Amino acid sequence: MTTPAAAPLHPATLQAMADFPRQLEQFYEAIPATHRDWTPASWEGIPSETFSALGQICHVRDIEVDGYQLRFARTLAEVNPVLASLDGYVLERERNYASADAKEVFAAFRAARAKTMGMLGGLTPEALARTAEFEGYGALTLRSLVHYLCSHDQQHLAGLQWLLGKIDASRA
Template sequence: MHIFDHLLAMPDELKNLFDDFPSLLFHQEPESWDGIPGERFAITGQLCHLLDIEIQGYQHRFHRTVNETMPELPSLDGYLLAELNQYKQADPKQVLMQFRLARLQTVKMLKALKTEDYSRRANFGSYGEVSLLGLAHLLRSHDLQHLACMHWLRMRLLYSTEL
């Protein structure tokens, strides 16, 4: 399935974008968050959020969807996770490595499923009823949202007149 290729590409996409940021900006927040296409996290916070949502969100959601009948999958409060997991003190390079390993684990789990498992369904917050394969596409959508956030931060922190 092509979705696996897209999911597996994310760690490299993330690293390539991250490598373009000067280290002094890893924890820098813009003066204004107007227009950001997602959560208001600095670069390191974006990475931490992706890692937390990968492990505590999607890996858990996939597992429950395969093993339960029509589970109710809760959304996670990203800002609460940021506070609890101290995103502002995190080492972004370590987080990138952890994300790579977590994503490999996610895709390995998905590839090991039987074809009929991809049709299993769950209720997922405001998305409503969704199949397991649909959840995989939502994960990719989440990836793209946070890549967009990082591009937005690059624009705001490096190329904005506010600096």
């Protein structure tokens, strides 16, 4: 029997990551156009960062490129690198998420996710076992990073659904 550390990435994880751009677009499209940059009076209970629907997709794009792609590359190239955590709220201010064009964001994200999948495709168990230190997470492996990215994806799908719930509640 193969231990998880000696196995390739699980197909369910890779499939979830490959499906995510489509799901993100569908969930975003479910948000009424009038509410894409809307924010609720209270963020209590949100399962992701406190971004509007437009901010959610911008954040996902930026974390893919400036966060995870860089972390994967460094973990593969360096010996036990220290990987920075990014402040999404600083990125939101610096990149003015409220003025973003959703079509451009999705095009950039689809291209970025395709690059990420290419980076991860065919990695050996040895490569997946490479280690790093991630601010806020501690010691991990490249395989850990893949799971954290997949988890991050799911948090933002949940964030969009949460916003839909708040939108509906605000109309009651």
